[in-house]
Amino acid sequence: MSTPLLHTGDKLVLASHNAGKLAEFSAMLKPFGITVISAGELKLPEPEETETTFTGNAALKAQAAAKASGLPALSDDSGLCVAALNGDPGIYSARWAGPDKNFPAAMARIHNDIGTGERAAWFICVLCLAFPDGRLHFFEGRTDGQIVWPPRGTNGHGYDPIFAPEGKTLSFAEMTDDEKNALSHRARAFDLFRKACLG
Incomplete structure (x- = not known):
């Protein structure tokens, strides 16, 4: 069995300002005794996401946080991809919501742009674990489903109210945290991260 990359008592910077x-x-790492500190708490600047892939942006964010903090850093680059929109908003998912994070407007834009088109969609999550010495490890999760309208539910965040995973009638935002974490793109990426990094 390989040696875990992270151990009980370690501190890990989450390269995100997203609460x-x-x-x-924090909930997923708590059982492993890992303390999670956000880049926001450390007042680290948010690097501009200039890459053209989820993997590239995840690396950019994790490397910046690891270098600035001197601690291992975990970043998440994720987004909603819609078949009828040629995979958009994709890596631009957050930007579609604008600087004021207006996700209701972004969800309405997706609905309007799809029109009567195909409603197939998928969420992608790429996690990057970066160490101050430059080592990088990547983990990718994907959940397929469809766009639903009108938005449903109040849990979750982002585009969760308009996405129903394959085989389910509830949107992500209508599910409990446990239900969502059993099949979300982030949970699937985290599972790969857990197996590789936490032993």
Whole structure:
């Protein structure tokens, strides 16, 4: 069995200023004795996401946080991809919501742009674990489903109210945290991360 990359008592910087993501990752890492600190708490600047892939943006964010903090850093680059929109908003999912994070407007834009088109969609999550010495490890999760309208549910964050995973009638935002974490793109990426990094 390989040696875990992270151990009980370690501190890990979550390279995000998103409170929803911090809550999710803190809950998932708590059983392993890993303390999660957000880049926001450390007042680290948010690097501009200039890459053209989820993997590239995840690396950019994790490397910046690891270098600035001197601690291992975990980043998450994720987004909603819609078949009828040629995979958009994809890596631009957050940007579609604008600087004021107006996700209701972004969800309405997706609905309007699809029109009567195909409603197939998928969420992608790429996690990158970066160490201050430059080592990088990547883990990718994907959940397929479809766009639903109108938005449903109040849990979760982002585009969760308009996405129903394959084989389910509830949107992500209508599910409990446990139900969502059993099949979400982030949970699937985290499972790969857990097996590789936490022993």
